[in-house]
Amino acid sequence: MPFSRALALSDPLNDVLDLRSLPTRRQVVLHPFIEKLRGAVPFDFFAVSGLDLDGYRFGSGHSIDTDVPPAFLDAYYGDDLLKSDPFVAASMSSANVVIEEEVYAEAPPPQRLQYLARTFGVLNRTLFPIRRGNVVFGAVTFSRSTPFLEEEIAFLGEIAETTHRVLTRPIMDRFSAQTLKLIEGEITCLRFASLGKTTDEIAILSGYTPDTVNSYMKAAIRKLGADNRVHAIAEAIRRGLIS
Secondary structure, eight states: OOEESSOOTTSOOTTOOSGGGSOSEEEOOSOHHHHHHHHHSOOSEEEEEOOSSTTOSTTSSSOEEEOSOHHHHHHHHHTTGGGTOHHHHHHHTOSSOEEHHHHHHHSOOOHHHHHHHHHHTOOSOEEEEEEETTEEEEEEEEEOSSOOOHHHHHHHHHHHHHHHHHHHHHHHHHHHHHHHTOOHHHHHHHHHHHTTOOHHHHHHHHSOOHHHHHHHHHHHHHHTTOSSHHHHHHHHHHTTSOO
């Protein structure tokens, strides 16, 4: 599995041409947001998993930003523990926080996973699913040698979605339009529409004909999986395509 220790999410990703060339595991070192969060609630390691893009959702292992030791991840994925980790299995179907200790009480982990966790200190994982409607597309996980307190879990739950957005925003900004195959005209029309402009007004501002504007908007609605123009604008903003 491709891996890069050097790639920081605050960097411009200049050497990455498309999602296929993006390292699937990215070691994050001293990220300002994470360090501030660590000051509020101490934790040993974190992992931000999944993107709101087909093929990169949580559970696939195709997008992870983390400071978990690379050797742990190499062994975890090399031994294909993703498929046998009861913590991951529980997380895939949960809408709420998932606490490792509670999961293991019902479904003990493989001995190999227990050994790796003790060896590298990746203990007491606590995961917060990130959802879009009924779809769990991402997750934020924190681990610590001692269990998190109830008030710490409540705080981390409040900040989990923001954490996921901050860590993945550079990637989404760069690749959302490319992955969804949105073209410049469609994004331009969405941007003007988000300002409350009508089809005729967008045509004047963009230089497109009204028929072309409508065509671009229909295509954008379809590509974004939206129900209508308003929904498409909301999806475009959420995915970082327009601001």
